[in-house]
Structures are given as C-alpha cells and as structure tokens.
Amino acid sequence: MATVTQQRIRGRPAHPSGPTFLTYTPNGKQLVTAGSNNVVRVYETGSDGEPTNLDDCQENNTAIAATNDFFLTGSEDGTVCMYSLHTFTYEKMLTRCTLPIRDIALSPDGQWAAVASDELEVKIVNITDTYRVLYLRDLPKPVKHLSYDPSGTYIAASCTDGIIYIYSLSTEEPDLIRKVDGLIRSLETESVSSSRAAWHPDGRAFAAPTATRDIQVLSSGDGERQRAFSGGHIGDITALAWSPNGAMLLTASSDRNIVLWDTKTQKILARYEYPNVINIAWHPYENIVSLVTSDGELFIYTKFLQPEVVPLLEKTLQPAPFIRDPLAETSGNARKPLTNGVKDNADPRGRRRGTPDSLDEILGPALCDEGDDFVSDDDGAGYLDEVNGHGKRGNAHLDAIDIFDGKRRATYQAFQPTIHHSFQPGSTPWRGNRKYLCLNLTGFVWTVDQDTHHTVTVEFYDREFHRDFHFTDPYLYDKACLNENGTLFSCSPANGNPAMVFYRPHETWTTRADWRTQLPAGEDVTSISLSDSYVVVTTSADYVRVFTLYGTPFRVYRQKSSPTVTCASWRDYVLTMGNGPVGGDGSTKLLYTIENIKRDEICQSEDIVALTEGAKVKSVFFSDDGDPCIYDSTGVLLILQHWRSPGQARWVPVLDTKQLDRLASGKKEESYWPVAVAHEKFHCIILKGGDQYPYFPKPLLSEFDFKIPCQTFTPPEDAENPTALEGPKLEESFVRSSLMLSLLEDLVSSTNATHSQRTELSRREIGVDKALLQLLNVECREGEERGMKALEIVELMRDRSGKMVEAAGKVAGRYGRTVLQEKIAELAEKRLMGIEDEG
Template identity: 75%
Template sequence: MAAVSHQQVRGRPAHPPGITSLAYTPDGKRLITAGSNDVIRVYATGSTGEPRNIDNCPDNNLAVAATNDFFIAGSEDGSVSMYSLETCSFDKLLTRCPVPIRDLAISPDGQWAAVASDDTEVKIVDTRDMTNVLFLREQPKPVKHVTFHPSGSYIAASCTDGIIYVYSMTKTIPELVKKLDGIIRPLETDVEASACAIWHPDGRALAAPTVTRDVQVLSRNEWEKQRAFSGGHMGDITALAWSPNGALLATAGKDRKILLWETKTQKIVARYDYADVTKLVWHSHENIVSFTTSDGELFIYEDFVAGNNANLLEDALHPAPFIHDPLAETSGNARKGLTNGLKDSDQGYGRRRGSLDSLDDILGPDMDLGGDDFVEDDDGAGYADGRNINGKRTNGHLDDLDILDGKRRATSQSWQPNTHQSFQPGSTPWRGNRRYLCLNLTGFAWTVDQDTHHTVTVEFYDREYHRDFHFTDPYLYDKACLNENGTLFSCPPANGNSAMIFYRPHETWTARADWRTELPNGEDITAISLSDSYVTVTTTANYVRVFTLFGTPFKVYRQKSSPTVTCASWRDYILTMGNGPVGADGWTTLLYTIENIKRDEICQSEDIVALSEGASIKSVFFSDNGDPCIYDSTGVLLVLQHWRTPGQARWVPMLDTKLLERLVGGRKEETYWPVAVAQDKFHCIILKGGDQYPYFPKPLLSEFDFKIPCSTATALEDSEEPLVNEGSKLEETYVRSSLMLSLLEDLVVATNATHSQRADLSRRETEVDKALLQLLNVECRGGEDRGMKALEIVSLMKDRNGKMIELAGKIADRFGRTVLKEKIEELAEKRLMGTEDDGL
C-alpha cells in the first residue's frame, strides 16, 4: 500500500518556544498541555472555544500525565504537582526531586505515578498517599523515559546508558526482571531525540527507537526481537505512539515527517509534513492525533487516519507484530476446544487465570467482565485457544478482544464438544524466529525463519556415525522426524501448493534416494512419524497414510477416532491417536490404536488413553524396546503394558516427576521436556524459570531413573521408622522390577528373541526375587507379628529352580523365625510337587 501525504493542519499557540508536553485523559474528554511558561492549558475535546488555563504553576513544565480525575506535571525545578480536573486548580505537591523532572507516567489504575528525573533513581509515588514511595535503583545513570505496562504490572525505564530496564511491579518492592541492551542508543535527558519504550496495547510487546532510526518490537515473554518498522525516517525519531487498538503506529522524526505505519505489515500508509515534533498522543477512541512542537505549538489533527485505513481504528485489539505470534503458533499438545460456543482456557498445563498476556492483566484484576464466559488466554507454554486443526490460530481470536473497547460479541448458543488439538511429538512452538522441529536421542532438527524462506539444520549426537547437514528450505517445513536411517519433513499447503512430505536418508548405495510426495489438495498434515520400516502421516481428512522408506504408498485408511491428534511408530508398528466420544466433562475421550502394518494386525483398537482429569498429552513415543509411552501435562510418564495382546493393554506410571527428590521441599522449581525412554531411564530436558519449551542454545539432556509412585519422597524422608522407610523403597523396587520383567516377557514372546534378550529376561527375574528377598529381610527384622506378610512375600517369588526360596528360608532361620521357616519349606515342597494354590 503506497503512503499518502496530507494537507497541513494549522497549529495553535499553546506555550512559548521550548519543550512542550501533552496528555489525553483516558476517557479522551480533555487534553492537557504544559510548556516553558507557568501556565498549563486544559482543552475540551470537540470544543472550538478557548482552553481553561491554570496559572501560577512552576515554570518550565517538562512532562505531564493524566487520569480522568487529575493530572500531574513535572517541572525543571524538580517538583511534581497534582491538579484537579474538576476544578482545574492546584491540588497538592506530589513529590520533589533535587534535579529537573524528565518524564512522568501514571499506572492504569491511577494509584502510582512514576517520576523520572536527572537523578539515577526513579520514584514510584502513591498518588493517594505521597509518603508511600517505591524506587527503581538498578540503573547507573538517569532515566529519560518511563512507561507502564497496560496492566500496571511492569515499568519500562529507558536509561541514558542505552539500556532499557524492565521492572516487575507485582511484588512489594519493584524487581528488575530484564535489561534490554542493544536497542536504544545512549541519549542525554535533555535532547529531543526519543528512546522511549512504549508497550503495545495488547501488553505482549514493547517497541523502542533504535540507533538506525527504526522502531524495534520486542516480545515481553522472551524479550526477543520481533518485527521492526524500518526504512522510514531519515532523522532521529522524536516521538512515537500506538493507536488505542494497536493497529497503527505513529512516529515523528527530525526529518520533519510524521509517519503512519500499519502494525500488521510494518508498512508506511501515510506521511505528514510537520517539523520539530516533540510529543505525540492518540485520542482514546476518536480518529484524532495531537502533537506538540518545540515552538510551543499544539496540533489537534482530526481525521488523522484517512481513507480505507480509518477502518483499522474501528477493529478490535490488534496483536503485536511478532515474527511468529505465540498466540498463533503452538505445538498443539494441549487440550483445547469450545464449550457452549465459548473458548476455554488452556488445559494442557492446568487451568489458571490469564497470564500477563491475557485480558485479565490488560484490564486489571478489578474489571468485571460479566461472568464465566470470559475468554482466558494462557501463554506458558501457554497459549491462547481458537486454533485450527493444524495448531495455528485463526482470525477469530481477534474478536475476543473487542471487550477492550466496550464491545462484546454475542455468544453462540450451540453446544460444541472440547476436542484435543493435533500436535507433533518432539516439536516446539516458534520462539522469536526459530523453533525445534524434532528433539530425540539421535539428534535434533531446527528451523530459522528468514522471512522469504527458512533454513533447516540437523545435528547428531554421534558425529562419527552421521554428518550434520544444513539446507535452505523454500517449502517452510513445520514438522520433522529423525532416526538412525533418515530424516522426514512435512510442510503445510501454501501459495496454491499442496501439503508435502520429504524424506532424506542418511546413507544410500545409489546416487540419490530422497523423495517428496504431495498430498491431495485440501488435505493438511496433522502429524508424522518415522520408523525403521515405514513413514506414517495423519491428515485433516482423518486419513492415515503409510509409505515405505522409498516413497511407495503402502496403505491408506480413514481413522475411526477423529479429528486426528498425533502418531508414533516403531519398526512395523504404528500408534495413532484421535478424538473419541464426548465424556461427562464435555471433553472428547482421547483414543489410540496400535497396528502391525506389515502383518496387517490390530493390537489395540480405539482404546482409551488414560489421563487424569484436566490433563493432556505432551508427547507420545516408543521406548528403545518398542513399548508405547506417553508423558502428560501433570508430569507423569506412563508405559503401555501388554499392548501386543488385544484388550489387555493398560497404562502404568513409571515416573511422576513432581515426586522427584530434587523437588522435595521446594528446593527447585522446574519442569521437564520429554525426549525418550531408553536404557531404563527417562531422558528429558530440564526447563527452569517457568519455561515450557526448550530453546537455544542447544539444551543439555538429563536422565532420571524410573520410580513408580507407590509413596511420596516426602513421606519416605520424614518417616520416623527406618524399617518403614526401607520397606517402602523396596516395595517400589519390586513393583518396578515386575513391570520391567513383564514388558520384556511380552517382547521375547512376540519376537525372535536374541540370546542377549533371553539372558536379560533371566536377569530381570532374578532382580524381582532379589527385591523380595530384601523385603523379606526387612519384615523378619520387624518382629514375629509380620510373619503373614513375610510368607506372602516369599509366595510372590518367580524362583524357577527353588534357589531363591531356599535363601528365603535361611533368612527366616537367621532371625529365629522358626514357624516362618517351616511355612516357607512347605511352600517350597508344594511348588516342587506343583500343588501350590493361589492362597496361603
């Protein structure tokens, strides 16, 4: 869209030449100006009459900020005065500094006033009680600009050292949460060039002028560079402001230009010729922009946004210009959907009130939104609802923000179930301009958005066996799988092209063996998986498409449970998940099917994925021994036992990460990103600081031993009885060893077992009996009254040759348990004769 120029609007003499400040009241009814004389002017919006003057104010007022009831002005003599808008008169002296005041900001609720001066500290003064003062003291030099987050939870302070200091206001004492270096340039407090960091109205980002005379946007969650408004000004930027709904950005510069930018495209849509602009503000709901100049003139520009661009001001709140919007991108691993036509909160990581990205924080905690049908956003991972089946947010999410300008959409009366959204195991959402496509024990693949194309990198842990590779990606791949044989990619349909899969083997004995296959038009890919034998693709048409490793279509069928959610594979087996019947809570039941593709056999058909209430799947994968595993949002790792026998499968918890000893007593605050189950360990990435996904640089892998949740770690440590503590640990060892033995027995029976597998089977049987012997030893030490349980423990032994039961008798004899020893000998005799019954 080409930028247009406009006719000049005549200025109004407001103050003598010098720095002139202005501020609208939040309701837009009044405009206050202050300048280099001792008069402050109050203009009524829409009135052509003279403004009301407040005389005998301190000279040289350099900053002004307003609420609907009062405004404050800061002068060169260091005083900050409060004035009543009802009487247009002086109310009280709010605070005083020994040096000139440079900038003022008032929190959205009007309680706090931030005062920046030529002193190094910033004062945060309670407007109701001037004796209640907080301080921002982390910056080493004076602060030139201060701005409040739309929720009042943060303050951004632009320091003259060229760093933006971001403080959290959620605690009793302001806490520095981030120092943003390399964005603004060092500027003295008295120069006209601006270094102000302004918050986008949606609260998720701030923008600031850069050394290159651009405006750089930074995300609040990750503090990373996002889109930039560049190539506009030929001189230093002196003022900038978002439109009330964030759809437009206005900037003024020393090149005698005011530029109007569209936020979504970062394109200039209009140019205005005005020189020496020092301050610029938007009206809260009218198409009016007012600005002042160093000549002391005030310009009230009605119909500032002309033509079709004016429609942008009528829209709901626009999102900040992210490279990849975290509200639009997700790994899809959370349960999301609609309840009675209304979007529910993100339950993939537990229900909670909106984060600082949500409307709760934008409007403030006291805003009554009219009931439980208010939309909640979740960042945190957490990401807002309203995505399509590919995990990407539709345009409908903008409608929910109409609440901010007093509008409210009519809610649908038709009931709709809550469905599990599709996701790709091992992938992460966009964070800045990069994301992981795949993370496992073989290696990892990630992509970087270069605007016109992506660049994909694949790295391996074993670089002696595999070589890393890197390529330019014009297809914009968004999913990947990686194993010892090759790498599989897929991309969504775009620019009239169909969705496509691409397989690249690591090594071949022919010249070229990689291949691409396009899916039918209108069909998008929801998940992909790669095994040693097959490529599996699930789609939005609820098809499961299976290919050989050389691209031959092997099988196509429609999944019974729909919409599809995800898939995983191992050797000849594939596991698919989809949405099933609706449960009592309004959520669809998550169902899975496991099939042997080669033998065309169904192992488990549309069985239920066992999840606790409110939990969701974070990842699904096969272990190195080929057992299906899931990791849910509550931090529990589960394995599917007896899955090869139809109707016998059950999900067994192998580890509850919330019960890890490292977390006992709140010593650490961390979560875990699942990677794999291998070598009898859970391999994961430790996430700290509230992160929900791993990020760059390449994260380190950690591993944890399995520990079936039989009793909590806290109970074990606090136990006053050593025998109870030791016995509980041994009981967990027995249950875990029995589970691992069962999984191996199923594998040996179902496959052509190797010698090492059979030897491992014998070893695991011994481990089970060993745990029981140790548990028997604890019981015998506990006293004669534990004899019944001791005999029960002996009866649980596998003991094929009687050796373990013989050792059990020796343990009883050592502790003088004569009766128990006789019972054990009777049990051994019955086993030898094959007459042992189920009871004791």
C-alpha cells in the same frame, strides 16, 4: 507517500520552552500536560474553552501519568506528587527520590506507579499504601523510560546503557526475565531522543527506536525480532505511539516530520510536518492526536486521520506485526473471545474494546464483529436485562420445558465439542522466522523462513557417524522426522501444489535413493512418523498411508477415530491417535490404536488415552525399548504397559515433573519439553520462566530418572529424618522395578529374545526382590508392631529358589523378630513344597 497538505492547526502555548509532557485519561475525557513551570493544565476533550490550571505544582516537571481519578507528576527535585482530577487539588506525595525523576508509568489497573529516576533502581509504589514498594534492581545505569504491558504482568525499562530490561511482576519481587541488547541507543536521561519500548495493544510485542532511526518490533515472549518500520526518518526518533487498536503507529523525529505507519504492512500512510515534537498521545477512541513540542506548545489535532484512513482506527484490536504470527497459525485452537462489561476506561460509545484473544484478522469477522448487542430484545422478553458479568445470559428468561406458546425463541448456537488438534511430535511453532521441525536423541532439524523459500538444517549429536547437512527448501517443509537411517519431511498444499512427502536416507550402498510422493488434491498431512521399517503419514482425510523406506505404497486405510491427531512408529509398529466420543467435560476423548504393520495385527484398537480433565498430549513417542510413551500438559510422563496384549494395556505414570526435587523450594519457574525416553530416563529440554517451547541457540538436553508418583506425604515431624524418608523411597523403587520388569517380560515373551535380554530379565527379577529385602529391613527396624506388613513384603518376593526368602529370615533374626522369623520359615517351607495359598 507525500506529505499531507491540510490546514495547519494552531498551537496552544501550554508551558515555557523546555521538556513538555502530556497524557490522556483512560476514558478520554481529559488531557493533562506538564512542563518546566509549576503549572499543570487539564484540557477537557471537545471543549475549546480554557483549561483548568493547577498553579501550586512542583517546577521543572519531567514526567506525567493519569487515571480517570487522579494524575501524577514527577519533577527534577525528586518528588512524585498526586493530584485529584475531581477537585483539582493536591492530594499527597507518592514518593521521593534523591535524584531527578525521569519517567512515571501507571499499571493498567491504576494501583501501582513505577518511578524511574537518576538512581540505579526503579521504585514501584502502591497508590493506596505508599509504604508498599517494589524495586527493579540489577540496573547498571539510570532508566530513561518505563512501559507496562497491557496486562500489567511485565514492565520494560529502557536503560541509558542501551539495553531494555524486561521484568515479570507476577512474583512477590519483580524478576528480571530478559535483557534486550543491541536494539536501542545509549542515551542520557536528559536527551530529547527516545529509546522507549512501546507495547503493542495486544500485549504480544513491543516496538523501540533503533540506532539506524528505524522502529523495530520484538515479540514479548522470546525477544525475537519481528517486522520493522524502516525508511521513515532521517533524524533521531523523539516519540512513538501505537493507535488504541494497534492498527497504526505514529512516530516523531528531529527531522521535523511525524510519520503515520500501517501496522500490517509497515508502509507509510501519511507524513506531517511538525518541528520539535517530543511527545505524542492518541485519544483512547476518537480520531484525535495530541502532541507537544520542546517549545512548550500543545497541538490538539481533531480529525487527525484522513477519511480514507479512518476505517483502520474503527477496527477492533489488530495483531502485532509478526513475521510469522503464532496465533494466525493456530486460529483453530484459539478460544472465542468473551466481551466484558463496560468499565470506567471502556469505550463510552459502547464499541467493544479488543483483547489479545480478539484479533479480527486472525479469528475472522464471524467471531470478532458480532458486537455486544447481537441479541436484540425486540420481543420484550428481557434478554438484555439478564446479561451476567461474563457477557452471558442466564436461563431465567426460558419458559418451562413442556410449554410452547408460539413465541419466537432465541437462536441457540449448536454445541461445539472441544477437539484435540493435530500436532507433530518434536516440532515447535514458528518464533520469528525459525522453528524446529524435529527434536530427538538423534539430532535436530530446523528451518528458517527466507520469505521466498526456506533453509533446512539437519544436525546430529554423533558427528562421527553422520554428517550435518542443510539445503534450500522451495517446498516449504513444515514437518520432519529423524532417525539413524534417514530424514522424513512433509509440506502442506500451497500455490496450487498438493501436499508432498519427501524421504532422504543418510547413507546407502548405492546412489542415495531420495524419493518424493504427492498426496491427492485437497488432502493435507496432519502428522508423519519414521521407523526402521516404514514411513507413516496421517492426513486430513483421516487416511493412514504407509510406505516402505524406499517409497513403495504398502497400506492405506481410514482411521476410525477422527479427526486424526498424531502418530509415532517403532520398527514394525505404528501408533495412531484420533478424536473419539465427547466426554462429560465437553472435550473429545483421545483414542489410540497400535498395529503391527508387517504382520497386519492390531495390538490395541481404539483404546482411550488416559488423561486428566482438561489435559492435552504434548508429545507421543516410543522408548528405546519400544514401549509407547506420552507426555501430557500437566507435566506427567506415562508409559503403556501390556500393550502387546489386546484389551490389557494401561497407561502408567513414571514421572511427574511437578514433583521433581529441584522444584521443591518453589523458587524455580520452569517446565520441560519432552524429547525421548531411553535407559529408563526422561530426556527433555528445560524451559525457564514462562517459555513453552525451546528456541535458538540449540538448547542442551537434560535427563531425569523415573520416579513413579507413589505416596509423597511425609509427616512434618519426620521431614528432616532420613530414616522416615527411606521407606517411601524403597516403596517407589519396588513399584518402579516391578513395572520395568513387566515391560521386559512382555518384550521377551512376544519376540525372539536374545541371550542378553533373557539375562537382563533374570537380573531385573532379582532387582525386584532386592528392593523388597531392603524394604523389609526398614520394617523390621521400626518395631514388632510392623510384623504383619513385613511378612506381606516377604510374600511379594518372586524368587522360587528360596534364597531371597532365606535372606529375609536372616534380616528378621538380626533385629530379634523371632515370631516374624518363624512365619518366614513357614513360608519358605511351603514354597519349597510347592504349596501356595490361593488369593
């Protein structure tokens, strides 16, 4: 791109030579500048007149920030002062530091000011109550730049040690959540070169100058490097700023050039020759850019963009330049954006300001370009007068239901139920150029996007039994399953090629029999599963396609519940899920079917997946014993009981991760990525902070014992009493052991049970009675008034030989509960005679 040749604008001598700073007010009406003298100038947008001068400010200003009502200046004497933009007078000293101020950042709501100085901590001061101060700690050196993200939830501190520190402000004290090393240079606080982290307006990423004089974009969620703006400068970057809608990036450098970049393509749109530029500011909504130089000159550049580039500025909020944009891949799941009422800092022309959910190119013009006034009040019905605070109209304008007067009615949008979108269990979304295709107890499968192809890696936990392997993937596989026998892959239709399924066995006694099969044109894979016997594929045509392990088509049928959601397999069984009827909350009910493929038998047909309102299934899998399990978005693990008996299945919660003891203090913020259920434990990956998916390097697996959410309330006076807590623990143990016994009984009764399984069944029956015996001991210890419950506990015992009931009588005798002992003896006699009271 050649240098733009147009009439050079005249610089205004705003301040003496030296560091100079500028900022627009959020409403764009005023531009405020400060420099090395004691004068702050306020310029009115659109006016060629002289600025308003405030002559009694501090000297040697080093930072400035503004709202619509006031502005703040920081100076080398360590003070931060506040001035009114209505009266142009000094209001108060916001805070004082012992060393020079280096930067000020105002929160988006204008209620807090973050102040960086040459001290080793950053102050965040409340504007109204200056005694309310938060601190950014854990900083080894002074901070040079501060930047709030658009939501005000995070703040980035560019430190002079060459590291960007990201803090979360969602807790009472700022929490350091990430250190970004190896990106920015180590710069002194007085340097004119920049190391600022500039947040993209959509809030999902920020950009910062690198040591190679490029501008690198990083995703804010995981710190992964995204696209980069390269080759634009040969000198150090001194300033960078996104356009208000994020469609363009403007950078200045010591090479005397300002470069305008296209965010989407990272290509140079224009190059301007301006020397010594050290700060840049875009007007919030007009085609105006202002910049200041180290000579103290101010340039207000109206009609900055060329006519062919102006349409970029007129777009609504544009997405940050991700290598793989997670929103673009899940646009069907995104919520439709709501337009807010116009605020003080909104576009005065009435144009809708974008939000992180209102990305034109992601959601499409049908959702993003309707505008706020797509309903016109052309018939005088008063529609526009009744818009509420959420951008919706009330129902006051509607006529009575039984009246029709021939008037033209407003057009209503058809009801759209919320559906459960398809997903692949164990798979994660793209983060940067990587994603996990499969995570389970056998190993990991992940892929790396190399632009022209992918690179797939399969890694096993047991390397003595299996060898890791990787291969170049020209088909761009996006789903995978892994077990002890082989690895299954699938890819979506692309470049005119149909969807495809690929199976690769690990070891065979002949030449390895890899096989591929293509789906019919127009049919896409929604989920896949792999067992010891079959390959199962659900598709966008609502077909369930079953193959043998060596590629022979075995069965094809259409799923009753649609659209399809996911599937899971274990031996000869396959579980499929799909969308069913719409519930009262406007969401479809999730239905599941379990079938024995080999025997062609339906175990459960179109039964409802038990979810709380608003919850979603995050993963579905079979346990190591072959029982179906789901993990939902509320953090609850459920297992399916009696699933082999048609119409008898029910989902039982075996663990609520939000009630884990490790979270009792309330100080930990973590969630859990489900991996498997094995040996009566929940195997998962712990996700710290706000992470929703595991990432690289390869995460460690953690395991938690089952703990059925029974009674959890403990009276405050008994909270520290171990004896008071013993009863609820034993009750939970009884419920849990009874459930596990029931699952094993179902397995033994429906299969050719082995000797070890029958032995395990007997052991579990004894285990249930032992839990009851321990619970009886607690009840007897509590006193005679608990005798009725104690007798009930004995009646729950399954032992028919009388040994456990006899032991229960001894427990009652030990505590001197003679009446209870007599009742237990009567119960033992009845059982011995085979007499039972019918309930």
